[in-house]
Amino acid sequence: MKIHLIAGARPNFMKIAPLWHSMKECDALRPVIVHTGQHYSSSMSDSIFADLRLPAPDFYLGVGGGSHGEQTGRIMIAYDKICQDDNPDLVLVVGDVNSTLAAAFVGKKLGKPIIHLEAGLRSFDMRMPEEVNRVAVDAISDLLLTPSSDADENLMRAGIDRERIVRVGNIMIDSFEMLRERIEKTNTFQKVGLASKEYAVLTLHRPSNVDDPVVLERVVDAILKLSTLLPICFPVHPRTSIALKKIGATLQLKDAGVRLIDPLGYVEFMSLISSARYVITDSGGIQEETTYIGVPCLTLRESTERPITVSQGTNKLVSLDNVFMAASDIAKKENQTKKSDIDLWDGNAASRVVSAILNNYVS
Ligand code: UD1
Secondary structure (H helix, E strand, O other): OEEEEEEOOHHHHHHHHHHHHHHHOOOOOEEEEEEOOOOOOOOOOHHHHHHOOOOOOOEEOOOOOOOHHHHHHHHHHHHHHHHHHHOOOEEEEEOOOHHHHHHHHHHHHOOOOEEEEOOOOOOOOOOOHHHHHHHHHHHHOOEEEEOOHHHHHHHHHOOOOHHHEEEOOOHHHHHHHHOHHHHHHOOHHHHOOOOOOOOEEEEOOOHHHHOOHHHHHHHHHHHHHHOOOOOEEEEOOHHHHHHHHHOOOHHHHHHOOOEEEOOOOHHHHHHHHHOOOEEEEOOOHHHHHHHHHOOOEEEEOOOOOOOHHHHOOOEEEEOOOOHHHHHHHHHHOOOOOOOOOOOOOOOOHHHHHHHHHHHHHOO
């Protein structure tokens, strides 16, 4: 069976890599990588592909950025042609980005079975573009592969048939385990002139934190205050870089000693957060990765679609008003590492995905 693995944005690559490697070992399945080009910079795409030992994509759609409508529309037009010409048996989409939505819609309209990996996550905040994507993709998917029990419950509450839901665990942990040895040998903190456990890592890219200049000014003030606790290393996402330049804050942060660096590859980034005292982020995936490696995480958001990272992990939701207090508490204590033990976050999710596909589509 030929399976299109759809990937477009950085967080998708860590999810398709373990699948591609597992499917390559399985005689019954032929994985084909379709990269939409939603993320196109070398630091956001090529270097991550290389780290994850992925080959060049079989199809590259080169759609680039733009408004949500433009970007989603361009992916749909480009993928429609590929999907018709290459005629896969199955279309597998991951996560919640615009590429996930666009490819799922195209595949479904062409009569292809749609498999959604990381189905069922919900922030219940429809102002987030990703929440719209999650709800829409789950509604049209044929096989829904979930990371945790809260996701199963969300899907059943939405009326999705139990038979179509398979809990496979967290696929991102597979990528971490696949590269653990290299991650442990890569001391990224040294390259940025920091000492192990004596710094914090910051990442920000959510529209709710960076798009409105007034909010971003407040975020910058909070970072300046946080930098008095421990040095901060801040790999800057392209969206955030543009927004910071617009309000003229880049120099101000640098002057305060904040290490502003380009986005890192997967191995270097996982190494950086593994040796951090704590992480401040608004990313979805990093909430899970810090939970798995046991590093305290403060999530600068009102909601999370990954509540298990709060109830069973190291994650805490914070606002601009209380982030300093929460960070001060962590900065005071030297060893805050707390290992989590969440069911099926074990590095074997990809093989469970392969089994679910074989059970459902290969007789
Ligand atoms: C997207 C996803 C988000 C995910 C994030 C991870 C959606 C709705 N959002 O948001 O869920 O957490 O990726 O990074 O799909 N840009 C570059 N180079 C790149 C990629 C982007 O310069 O390689 C620029 C774009 O041109 C644009 C901005 O960064 O100006 C934002 O990119 P976009 O793909 O629209 O959304 P993200 O904020 O990255």
